[in-house]
Amino acid sequence: MASNMVRIGVACPIPGERAAFLEWLTLAGYEPIPMASVDALARETGPRPIEALIADVSLVSAADLPRIVKLLGHNRPLILVGGRGENIEDVPRDATWMERPMTRENFMLTVALGLAEGRPARRSPRRLVPRLLSSVDGVTSKIVDVSTEGVRLEIAGASPSVLPPYFILKVPAFGVAAKVKRVWVAAPAPGQVWCGGIIERPSAKVKTTPWPTFVKTATGVSQLQIHQVD
Numbered sequence: 001m002a003s004n005m006v007r008i009g010v011a012c013p014i015p016g017e018r019a020a021f022l023e024w025l026t027l028a029g030y031e032p033i034p035m036a037s038v039d040a041l042a043r044e045t046g047p048r049p050i051e052a053l054i055a056d057v058s059l060v061s062a063a064d065l066p067r068i069v070k071l072l073g074h075n076r077p078l079i080l081v082g083g084r085g086e087n088i089e090d091v092p093r094d095a096t097w098m099e100r101p102m103t104r105e106n107f108m109l110t111v112a113l114g115l116a117e118g119r120p121a122r123r124s125p126r127r128l129v130p131r132l133l134s135s136v137d138g139v140t141s142k143i144v145d146v147s148t149e150g151v152r153l154e155i156a157g158a159s160p161s162v163l164p165p166y167f168i169l170k171v172p173a174f175g176v177a178a179k180v181k182r183v184w185v186a187a188p189a190p191g192q193v194w195c196g197g198i199i200e201r202p203s204a205k206v207k208t209t210p211w212p213t214f215v216k217t218a219t220g221v222s223q224l225q226i227h228q229v230d
Contacts, residue, residue: 005031007048007116010082011038011055021054024104038068038103038165049073049121052114054152057082061094071219080125096145097125101221106130109144113152113186127219134171136180136195137164143171146215151180153229155193163195165173175209 008030018034025032033040033050038059053072057080060068072078078095081102098110106128123174126147131137134141144152151169169180180197199211 005029006052007031007033007050009033009035009040009050009053009055011040011053011059013056013058017081020104021107024107026168027138028108028111030111036064038064038071042216043157044193050076052077052079053078054098054111056080060141064193065095077212095125097127102128109154113144113196126152129218132171133173134169135174136169137167141169143218146218148212150183150196150198151178153195156194157191163193166200169197169199170208171214173216174214176211177208177215180212202225213228 006029008025010021010025010032012021022032022034032095034053038053038055050072053068053076054076060078060080068078079098080095081098081100081128083100096110096114108127112164126145128145128191129143131154132143134153136153139155141153141155141157144154146152153169155163163182163185165182166175167180167182170177179200181200182197184196186194
């Protein structure tokens with residue numbers, strides 16, 4: 001393989017899922033490194049260390065997190081894979097959460113955004129949602145994932161320069177209107193913008209669904225239900 005490929009560790013105990021992840025990453029131009037466990041990270045710290053780790057949540061405990069983060073190195077993302085029944089409170093807080101079942105599109109978007117964003121500190125893990133229809137200052141957008149204090153958005157037909165430092169995010173189907181502080185912006189393709197932001201504390205005068213309530217509800221909605229809402 002070419003030496004300039006981004007190397008991504010894949011520690012997944014489910015054979016079919018692991019095979020799918022390896023195939024998707026290879027087709028996208030990455031160099032996936034299959035690992036039997038996260039301990040294999042110690043062997044991948046040479047001249048070409050891995051740039052991200054995708055691991056089944058069962059293989060990563062809160063007690064192991066400091067060691068794993070140290071092995072990963074500075075600002076390399078940790079992406080955890082789990083099911084809807086997993087206890088989200090047990091997920092390390094500076095990891096990205098990817099929930100089963102997942103599509104190739106959502107998987108690759110999470111990997112791309114993780115590599116772009118790095119591993120920022122956060123108070124709670126974020127969870128992927130099935131492209132919730134929303135708006136940013138009146139411009140149509142879709143929510144990619146959420147946490148109790150933040151959100152990642154996909155906005156078509158825009159450029160990074162037009163996204164203000166603060167904006168109002170609305171999710172009509174859930175009665176949500178929240179002020180968001182922009183943290184980072186990326187443009188993966190012409191006319192397409194990805195944005196990560198922090199939810200600001202809402203005004204007591206504005207009656208809207210509380211953000212933590214929305215997060216809990218949104219992450220329990222199925223893909224079929226989202227299409228029905230759209």
